[in-house]
Amino acid sequence: MSSLIKKEIREHVFSRKGVWIFFAISILFSGLTYSFISVKELSLLAQVEVNMTFMKALIGISILVSIILGSTMVSGEREQGTLESLLLTPLSKVKIILSKVVGILVFWLIISVISIPYFYALTYGTNMLLTILSYLYLIGLPLVISFSLLSLAFSTWISSSKNATLLSIVLFLVTAIPMFLSTTMKKSGFAHLVDLLSPVSASMLTLKDWLVNRLGFFFIFMDSLPVLCFLAISIICLFYASKKMDFLGGE
Amino acid sequence: MIKATNLTKQYDNGFVAVDSLNLQVNKGDIYGFLGPNGAGKTTTIRMLNGLIEPSDGSVTIEEKEVKSENALVSKLIGVLPESHGYYNWMTGREYLKLFAELYGVDKKRIKSRVEEVLEWVGMAGKADILIGQYSRGMRQRIGIAKTIVHEPSIIFLDEPTLGLDPQGQKDIQSIITRLNQEQNVTVFITSHLLKEISEICNRVAIVKQGKLLEEGYLDELIKGYRLVLRNENPTLEDIFFSLTTDEVGGSI
Numbered sequence: 001m002s003s004l005i006k007k008e009i010r011e012h013v014f015s016r017k018g019v020w021i022f023f024a025i026s027i028l029f030s031g032l033t034y035s036f037i038s039v040k041e042l043s044l045l046a047q048v049e050v051n052m053t054f055m056k057a058l059i060g061i062s063i064l065v066s067i068i069l070g071s072t073m074v075s076g077e078r079e080q081g082t083l084e085s086l087l088l089t090p091l092s093k094v095k096i097i098l099s100k101v102v103g104i105l106v107f108w109l110i111i112s113v114i115s116i117p118y119f120y121a122l123t124y125g126t127n128m129l130l131t132i133l134s135y136l137y138l139i140g141l142p143l144v145i146s147f148s149l150l151s152l153a154f155s156t157w158i159s160s161s162k163n164a165t166l167l168s169i170v171l172f173l174v175t176a177i178p179m180f181l182s183t184t185m186k187k188s189g190f191a192h193l194v195d196l197l198s199p200v201s202a203s204m205l206t207l208k209d210w211l212v213n214r215l216g217f218f219f220i221f222m223d224s225l226p227v228l229c230f231l232a233i234s235i236i237c238l239f240y241a242s243k244k245m246d247f248l249g250g251e
Numbered sequence: 252m253i254k255a256t257n258l259t260k261q262y263d264n265g266f267v268a269v270d271s272l273n274l275q276v277n278k279g280d281i282y283g284f285l286g287p288n289g290a291g292k293t294t295t296i297r298m299l300n301g302l303i304e305p306s307d308g309s310v311t312i313e314e315k316e317v318k319s320e321n322a323l324v325s326k327l328i329g330v331l332p333e334s335h336g337y338y339n340w341m342t343g344r345e346y347l348k349l350f351a352e353l354y355g356v357d358k359k360r361i362k363s364r365v366e367e368v369l370e371w372v373g374m375a376g377k378a379d380i381l382i383g384q385y386s387r388g389m390r391q392r393i394g395i396a397k398t399i400v401h402e403p404s405i406i407f408l409d410e411p412t413l414g415l416d417p418q419g420q421k422d423i424q425s426i427i428t429r430l431n432q433e434q435n436v437t438v439f440i441t442s443h444l445l446k447e448i449s450e451i452c453n454r455v456a457i458v459k460q461g462k463l464l465e466e467g468y469l470d471e472l473i474k475g476y477r478l479v480l481r482n483e484n485p486t487l488e489d490i491f492f493s494l495t496t497d498e499v500g501g502s503i
Contacts, residue, residue, distance in 0.1 A: 003352035011340065081336025085397070087302060088330050089353040090322040247302065 001095045004086075008103030012069060013110065021065060025111055029118045032057060036122060048211050051122050051132055055140070055207060056179075058115050062144045063172055065111070066104050070151035071164035073100045074245065078159060084247040097152065097242035104148045112136055128211070135210055139224050142231045143203050147172060149234035153241035176200045202226035252278055253299060253405060253439065257308035260294050260461075268294040270461040271308070276454070278404075281431050281438040283452035283469075285445070285487075287495050291461040292441040293333055296407050299439070300330050312405060326354060329398035331391075333409040333441075339383030343374055343393045346382060347400050354401035368396040372426055388419035395426055405437040406430070412444060420444070424451050449487040457494050464494045 012018055036050045074097075077083040086096055116133070123129045151168035158164045178195035195201045206223040209215040215223075253276040260269040269291040276282045286292050297303045299310050301317040301324060310317040312324050338346060347365045356364055369375040372392040377385070382393065391411060398406050408427065412420040428451050430436045442448050448455060449469060456466040465472065469487065476485045480493055 003349055007338070007349055011338070015340065077336075081332075081334050082338060084302065084332045085330075085335065085350070086353075088300060088325060088328075088332075089350070090325045090355060091353055092322070 001091065001099055004091065004096065004099040005102045008073075008099050009106050012073075012103050013107050018107065022110060022114060025061060025065075026114055028061065029054075029058075029115060033118045033121055047123065047126055048128065051119065051128060052207055052211060054115075054118065054122055055132065055135065056204065058111075058136070059140050059143060059203065060176075062108055062111055062140070063147045064169075066108055066144050066148040067151040067168040067172060068165055069107060070100075070104055070148040071155045071168045072161040073103070073152060074155040075159060075161040075164050076155075078247060079161060087245075087247055093242045093245045094239070097156070097238060097245070100152060101145075101149065101238075104152070105145065108141070108144050108148075112140075131211060135207060139203050139206050139227060143199055143227050146199065146227070146231045146234040149231075149238045153234070153237045156238075156241040156245045172200075179204065197226060199227045199230035252276065252311075252313060253282075253437070254311045255295075255299060255308065256310075258295065258298055258305050258310065259307040260291070260298060260303070261306040268461050269298065269305075272458070272461070272463050274456060274463070274466070276405075276437060276439055278437055279431070279435055280454050281427065281440065281452045283448035283455040284439060284441045284458070285448060285455060285491060286441075286458040289460075290458045290495075292458065293409055294461075295458070296330070296332075296409050296439070296441065300328055300407055301325065302330075326401060327404055329401065329403035329406040331394050331398045331406070331408045331411055333413065335394050337382045337385075337390060337393070339381065341382055342379050343382060343385070343389075343396075344369070344378040346393060347378075347396055350397045351400045356401050364400060364402070368400050371399070371430075372396045373422070388415050388422070391415060391419070391423060392426070395423070399430065399434075399436070403436070405439065408438065408440045410441055410443065412442060412447060420447060427451055445486075445488045445491055455487065457491055459495050465490070 032054060036054070074083065077086065087093070115136070119129060119132050123132060147168070150171060151164065154164040154167045155161070158167065174194070175198045178191065178198050178201040202223060202225070206220055206227070209223050210220055253274065255272055255274040258269055258272040258274070259267070261267045272291075272295060284292055284295065294303070298305045299312075299317070301310075301321045304318065313327050315324050315327070317324050338349075341349070344365060347368060348361060351361045351364055352358075366375070369378050372395050374389065374392050374396065377389060382390065385393065395408075395411065398408070411427070412423050415423065424447055427438055427440065431438055440448070440452065452469060454466075454468050455472065457464045467475075472490060473485055473487075476490050476493070477483060480489055482489060
């Protein structure tokens with residue numbers, strides 16, 4: 001299995017595509033950080049707010065990149081005709097999928113490492129860096145991984161990479177909708193339900209309660225429960241999808 | 252040895268791709284599996300190597316049930332699928348090393364085994380070029396090298412010479428024959444090139460619409476069809492067309 005993991009990392013992380021994505025993300029982070037420091041209105045924001053905004057941007061970008069990566073991993077192999085050969089090896093389907101999960105995980109870990117110097121600059125003079133990084137790896141990581149696992153599951157079920165990517169992006173947008181709703185709208189009807197269940201909303205609430213309200217472990221745990229449930233659902237979906245994986249795929 | 256008993260594949264829409272097929276391929280055979288397009292050749296190969304599950308019937312390879320002992324069977328067989336893809340960003344050597352590792356070849360032996368198979372298929376000098384830069388013939392050679400890198404006793408080749416020029420076809424035929432004669436590898440091959448099959452196979456089966464029409468040793472088939480075809484020297488082509496051509500005059 002280690003050889004397949006190496007192959008995934010080489011193909012997706014240390015490839016030309018991977019390096020370009022890391023470069024683009026670095027440029028984006030640099031632009032954002034520079035804006036927070038140099039633009040007059042933004043520099044007036046409280047440091048905690050600046051860090052929250054940067055964290056939201058980091059998680060949003062990470063989810064988008066990892067779902068695009070995840071949704072093309074299996075269907076991409078199917079489209080280029082290499083999945084059949086992989087399925088013919090003694091490796092189990094679950095192991096083939098797991099190696100792809102490791103590939104995504106390594107990709108995200110590199111993005112998170114790229115973000116550390118920017119967080120260092122943005123939290124300079126405060127003791128927030130450790131809290132920020134704890135949030136990033138304890139809440140951000142499960143959230144990003146959940147979306148990637150689901151997109152991998154879509155990629156396993158659906159024969160076309162484009163359709164799997166589209167479905168993954170739609171899922172992300174639906175769960176992210178509450179972020180764009182006003183406070184009044186969030187309190188009413190369907191929007192309230194989506195806000196309550198959305199792992200993206202839950203992660204943002206956790207961020208606020210952790211950084212701003214400085215609530216205790218129990219409240220933070222309760223806030224992040226939808227994220228953890230989402231992770232569990234994603235793992236079950238991917239496990240089921242990997243068992244059904246075949247070289248033809250469905251529609 | 253490959254043994255298929257009552258092998259059937261019926262899809263959800265009711266289409267029967269393979270219908271109660273009974274086959275036995277003996278050790279050391281080069282077994283040609285022939286049929287017009289849509290006869291169920293690829294489906295049969297996929298059922299024989301465990302890639303798709305039969306609706307009915309069973310397959311054993313070296314007396315191991317393909318369905319229940321799939322991981323074990325996959326080490327005994329090598330498969331070159333018809334629409335076989337490659338990692339174009341890898342070199343030929345890296346590609347073979349990857350599959351040697353995936354098939355569990357002893358780590359100490361991987362390097363020498365990769366070199367061996369590269370020599371076998373005549374790609375030793377081009378092993379460090381990216382697969383994306385290979386010609387179709389070179390890709391097929393690397394595909395065959397991948398098929399035998401873990402030293403299987405049986406190989407399945409689905410249209411291995413498809414799209415190759417005459418020299419490429421001849422080279423692949425020669426590799427297959429040498430593998431059979433020198434390494435005692437049993438070969439199960441499908442091809443549309445009847446001349447190729449009659450040159451390298453000792454046994455053939457002819458299928459149409461998922462049903463086995465004829466099966467046996469090539470020389471015995473030819474003897475048997477002398478009377479039927481009223482021809483002193485019938486070729487495999489004559490037998491094939493007599494069995495698969497419908498009354499309207501074209502094979503399906």
